[in-house]
Amino acid sequence: MHRPPTAAEAEVAEELAVVRPALVARFTAELPGARAAVLTRLWRALTHEPLPWVARRDGGLLRLADGRRLRGPVPDPYATGAYVTAVDLDGVPQDDPERLMAALGVPHGAAFARELGHSAASLALSRANQEPPGERWPDSVWEWERRVVDGHPFHPGCRARPDFSVAEQLAYAPEHGPLVELGLLPVRPEACLLAGDWPEELRDGGRVLVPVHPWQAAHVLKPSGDGALAGVLPARPLMSLRTLAPCGGDGGGPHVKTALSARLTSSVRDISVPSVTGAVALSEFGQRVAERADGLLHVTRTLGAATDGTRDLAAVLRESPRAYARPGEHVVPVAALPTTGLPDSPGWLAEFARLALTAGLRLLELGVALEAHGQNLLVVLGPSGAPLRLVYRDLADIRVSPARLARHGLDADGLPARVRTDDVTALRRKLFGSLVAGALAGTAGSGTALRTALESAVPDLPPGPDLAALRQEPLPTKALTLMRLSPGVPGDQWTTLPNPLA
Structure with missing residues (x-):
């Protein structure tokens, strides 16, 4: 039967x-595969998040508050891929996530439905522009990040880029492998806030050259500074899209995080003035904490940051994770691990889980909860593929417990107030939700594989109250769909998943 395209699909095709x-x-x-991939992520949310219009759940049967029934497969909240090809809404088959969300008719659902349409259409575009990866492993971080074609493994908006045209997706998105020319915008020193060491190659006489993403230059910026660009910096986009690896600099040279005020996945990200002024203090704190990780984890340093005092023009220079690799080793974002085939081995997956949990729990004991999802967390692989140690980048969303730090002779001086909390629930949510329900689950690919890996790894971990909570309590995860349907509610919202170890 012919199926008419959605508005987003027709727009992309045109x-x-x-x-x-x-x-x-x-x-x-x-x-069809892209729709199923997004529908699978949406079904996970419908069956596990505290959505106010879902009155009751019984396996694959959802009773809605208005009396309708929604049926689908018995959910595996840790499964990736596309195992949901259709669901049934009161006798009407639904195989498209956008149309399903529109049919549910819930508050704020219309806008979210359009995002889901963009997500499926953009995912199909991303998949269409791929060639088989081949047997050779990449030598650079950006090539590894290009392999993450499907985006977030559990977010229904995994590829939603409604602010990008098709031409802009092809020109700027990492999975398409483009070369992006960052503009170098001169800013007079008296109009520029600097933190750390801003390199000479990004200065022009007395002016500071701030790297600008071309999308930002075209859609957001008005002439500032001296107006005209003072040159370009060719670079390759990384998984976050707004962070790029300058050409020739991926052997340990700095990566550039740019201001990019477009909606990506689910939110509009920027670089705030406080994040620039506090960047070096947060980075130095990260180095102090990493020294206590017994060599299991390194934190990339922030080298410098600059802004003209607005959120629209700013940049952060950060070490490449390659700086922590030795000859013959590979630094792989955790999100790209499934493309290696390594997680297919239960033994390898257990070894990786043991490494990640040991490092994560060690830092949590010290008082630092990492947001260790598949984008922020990288693993250093030996020549044989063995996981050796971890690299963590981007400290902006960590949580820090001053009380725990003090017990270990550390302090939180100079850190922004928003990252500080002694709330043990908030700390455990941050780590367990990103690392276990995110990075490890996405690497494992199913609840069965995740449970097997955790059962093998956990007995070797040092005991403590955080480990006891991981073993016994429901597993926290961000309620990503609830957040998209709650535009007036700031901050993260949470739900819990069945504990694989229970």
Whole structure:
């Protein structure tokens, strides 16, 4: 039966026919799988998040508050891929996430439905523009990050980029492998806030050259500083899209985090003035804490940060994770591990879980809860593929317990107030939700594989109250769909998943 495209699918197809007509057929062929991938993520949310219009859940049967029934497969909240191809809403089959969300008719659902349509269409575009990865492992971090084609493994908006045209996705998104020319915008020193050491190659006489993403330059910035660009910096986009690896600098040279005020996945990100002024203090704190991790984990340093005093023009220079690799070793973002085939081995997966949990719990005991999801957390692999140690980047969303730090002779002086908390629930949510329900679950690919790995790894971990909570309590995770349907509620919202170890 012919299925008419959604508005987002038709829009992408129309633009693609103009800018890359050779991809139209492949894009069309990828649409069913992309819809199923997004629908699977949405079904996970519908069956596990505290959505106020879901009155009762019984396995794969949801009773809605208005009396309707929604049926689907018995959910595995840790499964990745696309195991949900359709659900049944009061006798009507639904195989498209956008149309399902629109049919539910819930508050704020119309806007979220459009995001889901963009997510499926953009995912089909991302998949259509891929070639088989080949047997050779990449030598650079950006090539590894290009392999993460499907985006967030559990977020229904895994590829939602509604602020990007098709041409801009092809030109700037990491999975398409583009070369991006960052503009270098000169700012007079008296109009620029600097933190750390700003390199000479990003200065022009007395002016500071701030790297600007071309999307930001085209859509957001008005002429500032001296107006015209003072040059360009060719770079490769990383998984976050707004952070890039300058060409020739991925052997340990700095990465550049740019201001990019576009909606990506689910939120509009920026670089605030406090995050610039506090960047060095947070980085130095990270180095002090990493020294207590017994060599299991390194934290990339922030080298410098600059802003003109607004959220629209700012940049942060950060060490490349490659700085922590030795000859013959690979530094792989955890989100890219499934592309290596290594997690297919239960023994390897257990070894990786043991390393990640040992490091994460060690820092949590010290008083630092990392947001160790598949983008922020990288693993150093030996020549044989063995997981040796971890690298963590981007400290902006960690949580820090001053009380725990004090017990270990550390302090939180100079850290922003928003990262400080002694609330044990908040600390454990941050680590367990990102590392176990996020990075490890996404690497394992199913609840069965995750349980097997955890059962093997946990007995070797040092005992303590945090480990006891991990073993016995429901597993926290961000309620990502609830957050998208609650535009007036600031901050993270949470739910719990069945504990794989229970």
